[in-house]
Amino acid sequence: MNRRVLINWSLALGVSLGLSTLAPKVASADVLDAVKKAGVLKVGTETEFAPFDFIDKGKHVGLNVDLFDEIGKELGVKIEWIALPWDGVLPGLESGKFDIVAGPATITKKRLERYKFSPPIAEATVAILKKKGDASITKPEDIAGKATGAGKATVQLSLLQDLVKKLPKQGEVKEYVGFNEAYADLAAGRIAAVANSLPNIAFVAQTSGAFEVVLPTFGPKTYFGFPENADAEHVKLNEAVAVAMGKIKADGRMGKIQKKWFGVEFDTPAEVKEPSL
Structure with a gap:
């Protein structure tokens, strides 16, 4: 591994959920409708999380990039990436800075009290x-x-x-x-x-x-998923992303992406309802 790639790697997978006090969110129209109308899905992430998200020779690459390219195709929209430090990702999701988070987080009971999660994308044990x-x-x-x-x-x-x-x-x-x-x-x-x-x-x-x-x-067997906003405005978007990911998994695209970045495929459930943590 060359020194540049090592220095770019940061795998901060979790975050304390009480880091900030967010201002009340102003009600808005259904997020999926807005995404479809704009033709753009705004995705928040950090780019120091190899092999999910990282910068290689000045280019944003990783499993998340490949997977959201496919999700964008299924939804018929382009992907707009918004990069920021991990401790700002979840607050940014709640405040409406972007529509969904690409930086995968371990699905836990505590997080499910506050967020919705996409179907798992990999094992996190x-x-x-x-x-x-x-x-x-x-x-x-x-x-x-x-x-x-x-x-x-x-x-x-x-x-x-x-x-x-x-x-x-x-x-x-x-x-x-x-x-x-x-x-x-x-x-x-x-x-x-x-x-x-x-x-x-x-x-x-x-x-x-x-x-x-x-x-x-x-430790217990755990899984990575994409954190999603759990409010009513995001329900249709979350469902659409789940359907898209189901198709990507069923036709083998998910397995190919996992093999590309991990060297192996992971057998993941369609949903994690009762996390082990």
């Missing part, structure tokens, strides 16, 4: 990433007593902290603003492992040549 050739870590429990890290305010950080608490010897768990900083510290030997979702670290390991994935995964 957590695994450990280590430096290639580190024989001291062959399973998740081998991080006992070692310094580890994960992205701040993420599900992955929470699960890593839970794992460390159960070990006979607890090591330091560092919180990083972005996963790129965590990977840099791992490469430099300042920490022994990084916890993140299996799809993300599998991509990092495959493309870097410097890291390895430690299996098995740990």
Whole structure:
């Protein structure tokens, strides 16, 4: 993996839901009708979330880009990307800055109290990433007593902290603003492992040549989905996106996109009604 790609990677998958107080949203017409009339679906995301969203040689690429291209075709609209830091993505969705979020988040019970989610796009179960050739870590429990890290305010950080608490010897768990900083510290030997979702670290390991994935995964089985606004104005849009994604999955396009970016296809349910977290 070249240094440029490493520095661009930030996999901040989760966010605290109480980060800001939003002003009341002014009522407006049905969002799907407005999208169809304008011919544009506005999609909010961060572009430091490889392999879902990232900048490669100045170009916005990733699984989300390919998938929303197909969703746009199904809806008959163009995709307009609005990039911003992850901590501004969900507040931006609620305030109407864009119509839907592309940055996938782990589907949890807490988030479903506030947001609707698209059909899952990939498994989000957590695994450990280590430096290639580190024989001291062959399973998740081998991080006992070692310094580890994960992205701040993420599900992955929470699960890593839970794992460390159960070990006979607890090591330091560092919180990083972005996963790129965590990977840099791992490469430099300042920490022994990084916890993140299996799809993300599998991509990092495959493309870097410097890291390895430690299996098995740990924690409950979870899934990534696109956060959607749960208010009445967005119901028709959310349903249309679900139908479009169902077609994309059924005809094999979803599997091809997953293979392109993860190297494997994920068997995901049509909907996650009762998350494990």
